[in-house]
Amino acid sequence: xxxxxxxxxxxxxxxxxxxxxxxxxxxxxxxxxxxxxxxxxxxxxxxxxxxxxxxxxxxxxxxxxxxxxxxxxxxxxxxxxxxxxxxxxxxxxxxxxxxxxxxxxxxxxxxxxxxxxxxxxxxxxxxxxxxxxxxxxxxxxxxxxxxxxxxxxxxxxxxxxxxxxxxxxxxxxxxxxxxxxxxxxxxxxxxxxxxxxxxxxx
Numbered sequence: 363x364x365x366x367x368x369x370x371x372x373x374x375x376x377x378x379x380x381x382x383x384x385x386x387x388x389x390x391x392x393x394x395x396x397x398x399x400x401x402x403x404x405x406x407x408x409x410x411x412x413x414x415x416x417x418x419x420x421x422x423x424x425x426x427x428x429x430x431x432x433x434x435x436x437x438x439x440x441x442x443x444x445x446x447x448x449x450x451x452x453x454x455x456x457x458x459x460x461x462x463x464x465x466x467x468x469x470x471x472x473x474x475x476x477x478x479x480x481x482x483x484x485x486x487x488x489x490x491x492x493x494x495x496x497x498x499x500x501x502x503x504x505x506x507x508x509x510x511x512x513x514x515x516x517x518x519x520x521x522x523x524x525x526x527x528x529x530x531x532x533x534x535x536x537x538x539x540x541x542x543x544x545x546x547x548x549x550x551x552x553x554x555x556x557x558x559x560x561x562x563x564x
Contacts, residue, residue: 411511418481418509419543419551421459425467426539428457429557432489438536438557439494440517441529443470449528450497451517454489461487470497471515472505481512481543514544523556 431437432454440451450470458465466486473479482505486495499505518540519530530536535557543551 425455426555480510483508516542
């Protein structure tokens with residue numbers, strides 16, 4: 363007797379199993395895509411934050427190295443703001459960020475509307491012959507965010523390259539400036555800069 367053709371139909375259970383496997387595969391692929399996307403965004407954000415830190419550090423070091431010492435008056439002033447724990451730094455430099463020529467640059471830590479601290483920067487196109495300007499807000503050159511990842515800034519100044527002090531307002535420049543930046547992730551950066559070295563930028 364000839365064999366009968368196989369007419370077995372696909373059952374509902376088999377269909378449900380296939381649909382379940384496809385759904386599981388789709389879920390795994392979707393989860394992996396989301397995780398890769400998050401990792402990519404985190405890596406990009408970390409890279410941009412590192413670039414911002416490096417730009418800030420390079421600008422600060424380069425401006426201190428290119429310190430301009432006038433015949434009269436002070437060329438650098440640093441220390442705590444009156445009645446506050448925060449510090450500020452003003453200096454006359456030939457390495458302006460926004461303008462060419464001799465500028466007066468100021469660094470200080472401010473807080474945004476949410477109370478988050480950041481490193482602020484301002485730059486005057488010309489220096490004031492009467493001396494360095496006060497650290498308060500000035501309409502001519504308002505403070506702008508320079509590095510939002512900075513939590514604190516500490517500067518120490520040395521008259522001889524060996525002993526450091528917290529403030530500087532002498533007419534002559536310090537022999538060395540030690541910079542300590544603390545970031546919101548509690549990491550730190552420390553460097554010592556010798557003013558007046560006109561060698562190549564690094």
